[in-house]
Amino acid sequence: MSGAPTLALANVSKSFGAVRALRDVSLELFAGEAHALAGENGAGKSTLVKTLAGVHRPDTGQVLLNGEPVVFTGPADAQQAGVAVIYQEPTLFPDLSVAENIFMGRQPRRTLGRIDRKEMHGQARRLFERLGVALDPEQPSRGLSIADQQLVEIAKALSREARVLVMDEPTAALSGNEVARLFSVVEALREHGCAILFISHRLDEIFSLCQRVTTLRDGAWIASEPVAGLTHDDLVRRMVGRELGTLYPKEAAELGEVALQVDRLTREGVFTDVSFQVRRGEIVALAGLVGAGRSEVARAVFGVDRWDAGSVSVAGRPLPAGSPTAAMGAGLALVPEDRRQQGLVMELSIERNIGLTGLGSLRRGVTISRTAERDRAKDWAVRLQLKFARLSDGVGVLSGGNQQKVVLAKWLATKPSVLIVDEPTRGIDVGTKAEVHRLLSELAGQGIAVLMISSDLPEVLGMADRVLVMHEGRLTAELSRADATEESVMNAATGRAA
Amino acid sequence: MAKVLRWDVLVGALLIAVFAAGSLTSPGFATVDNLSFALGDLGEIALIALAMTMLVVAAEVDLSVASVLGLSSALVGSLWDGGMAIEAIIPIAVLTGAVCGLVNGLLVTRLGLPSLAVTIGTLALYRGLAYVVLGDRAVAQFPPDYTALAVNDVPGTPIPYPIAVFVLLAAAVGVVLHATGFGRALYAIGAQEQAAFFAGIRVKRIKLLLFVISGTVAAFAGVVFTLRYGSARADNGVGIELAVIAAVLLGGVDFDGGKGTLGGVIAGVLLIGLLRNLLMLGDVSTEIQSIVTGLLLIVSVLTPRLVSLVRPALKGSP
Amino acid sequence: MTTATAPPEQTTPARSARGLVDLVFRARELSLVIALAALVGVTASVNGNFLSGQGIEDILLNTATLALLAVGQSMVVITRNLDLSVGSVVGLVAFVTGDQLASGWGILPAVLLGVAIGAACGLINGLLVSFCRVPALVVTLGTLYVIQGIDHYIAHGRQINAVNLPPGLLSLGNGSVLGVPYLPLITLVIMVAIGYYLRSYPSGREFYAIGSSPEAARLAGVPVRRRILLAYLVSGCLAGLAGVLWLARFGTVIADSAHGWELLVVSAVVVGGVAITGGVGSVYGAALGALLLTTIGSALVVLRVNPFWQQAITGALLLLAISVDRVLALRLARLLRNRSRHG
């Protein structure tokens, strides 16, 4: 690590109105290093990424390229300079094919500058082979799962053959296999002299991939140091500035009667013959690889999608197919996978979003009581330790993890008897994650039945009383807490029956 | 960050400016008679704009309103000509409008077609049906009691009856939009339909209802139009869908849905009405009126934009 | 306590899905062609004259202007915008160039003038939408009113008469080469050129990218504003050209001759499968949509449908066209879903 850093930030500050997202932050990325950026939700990581990407311009301070100050007037400039970015939220063109998404603006050409489609599809296919995923380059990207979208984003960044690869939580939606493949690809890039900036809330990933780590807290730089010699707890202490308790505090709760009963549920071409039950006070995890159909089952149970055969009943009463309203009436709640499209109305304020699931209960006479609306929001914002300026602010400006908390708040406020959570801690920092786990455990303790979909294996093993595993649209295993190990779950998830 | 300049406030200010300019330049302008007339002349547009506002907030649009107005007018004419009692005709016409709206709504919600496309189609269809019903005839001689109702003022006030109806409806729509769960749902649907659906809001049902309301109101406006002019024709109200949309846009309602206030729309409607009236009093030709309307639309959306562009530059940050 | 179930059968998701995707995309244009064929077939079987040389020529001539506008409009719509001002541009250009031609201008300068006026209008729209980021619907509705007003102001109740126009212009409007009339030929050439550009050039694809997700396009480094500006410029130029062609075709024009065409053009685009929400569709589809709408109009005349019924039937057929297209697309998407996953 000698010479000028490939890309660097020097004393950068950036504010959004009253929010100081970055305060005098410096960061150096050298060729051939994988550098981690750690920090709690809202610490300013994504803002830093967007500054490197030319999306934001620093209020003060500089971006340095090979030691020379540069001004990126837009993302195009940064790309020109060899910076490839994977943003926290996928940014795909839903109407265009996967290959076009990857190569937009840089398609392989043939004579007269025309696009060489064959070559483009070939290159895309080779990228996917490198990543070990089975995506069809010619398939439209509309309807891809979040994980698949994330994989396309990764392929897009790789295809740029950039000198600097910036990845803002690329693994948040991925399961173990895919993460492993990604890491081997990234490792190869690094050996070829690429500089890598990596963000993740899964600290293990930081330890296994990166050589150095920079920590941010509340927009301020805390430390930049080698990963070697650092312990898990050291890192957490730098991030949160205090000690944390145990991570997976699921307490054994008294199991009550069956709250959610799913019988032979089938949606053609998506999942087949899925049966399970969740008891009151129980946390059941639904594990499996990305694309196994877990989220789809959750959506069907909640009535967002229709099912073709089978039945769902809550507390013994059958639910009609395809009605979220009926499902909510029966005490069901779904914290969905995609918070930007499904979980939140980005333009609306925090309080309106939280109020959205309670339009009936907030009514006083004909009209909505604003006080009740505000109280409901305030109550949950405080309980979930939401970081916000005003409840009337749009949720769009919150950091990713805080947005996730608003989604949780919105559903917990309905006081559900069955709570389905789809990747509840995706993009949530360690402190908050422990908080969410404590909360889920507490809810189970209060007799709520929890169905938790998660790609985070430690979370599954730590939280669940029982683990259901899906593979290619079918339930392949049901493991008790005692039987569930990393190995047994992965075997079932990959179809290798144990 | 505080909103730099609220659109509806801007339109309100413009409204006051036009009013002041009018009072200064044209002696006949600020008289009760003239304003009452100007209001009456706005009746149909104002009524339809109410329903349109709710649709646009939910990110839908109904371009067929003028045609429904025409169809309703043609029906009134044809049935009256056939000897039916006006008391029976009016409900039939209004009901027909509801059915027209229902057709729009079903096409949009059941087939998932974009409402712009659907209502361009029904714009042709309903206008065509108006011609089928009445041909190119004009029917007049409606009972004077009823025509009087469409032009006269509510006793003791300078407010024409249709505008009185508008005021009542506007109050209702204002409450619905800004203070009820239904209103909250509309904004959510307009801003992010999928998230609204996931929150248990019955998106399709609500949209269907909005289209039915829009059709019903447009048909009612057709009845008012017919009685006010004392003449039923198939081509009544051709093109006013654009005037309605202009008013709604002027009022700061975003066509992408999820934004806008009723107050803004009312200011927008009044602004267009007053301006027209002022230009008419000043004997300004219709072509200039058209140019002014167009410029007003552009300026009204451009100003807040420019202000917000210039603001940070003034504060000195890049 | 592991309950293993039967191993799922081997799947081949990628390949079979693709054939269907192609089909879905092609189906949009295909269904239009089928609808057109059905319409022509039925009409011709009732009245043979429909397929006479003259009958076909009339349809093509009538289609030419609308299709030209539809091609320009679809470029704008693909970027998730709208240009409502095209009808008024046609009216303004037809009148102004007519005025100049009647006062002795040559044809070429007149055509250039027309295109220049169109370009100016397109430029204004484009600048307002792309650089001032004002909603397209509002801007172009505003310019529609303004241009309409200017048109009426210039015309002042006058009328351009065919007798005053140079014969060369009129023969452009009604003449033909090898039996193919000029106007549709011009439209065809422009359509193919634009269609090819949009499909085969990287910058052409960027129009789709913008319409599909403006935010993502910005992050991908697409010059969003310049592309949108270009779309409006093209739409304006084509509207200008269409204005001259309109004059050549009809010879006699009054102010605001294409009144109300903005919605007609949008219908053609929509019927042609260009999604009003941007990112989807082709100029070929839009032109086919224009052809279909024109043919419906002609067919109703040939079939001697009561003129009072014609508009209603046109509207109904329009709805039918977009509904059938939609149902087809939904069916195929469902099929696709079932095939693409788990066999």
Ligand SMILES: Nc1ncnc2c1ncn2[C@@H]1O[C@H](COP(=O)(O)OP(=O)(O)OP(=O)(O)O)[C@@H](O)[C@H]1O
């Ligand atoms: N465009 C914006 N406007 C206003 N505030 C913003 C904007 N973008 C970010 N912020 C604020 O800046 C702070 C830092 O946000 P940022 O997204 O960088 O956090 P983060 O570290 O990426 O968090 P997470 O781990 O949750 O993704 C937050 O308080 C956020 O609300």
Ligand SMILES: [Mg+2]
């Ligand atoms: Mg972030």
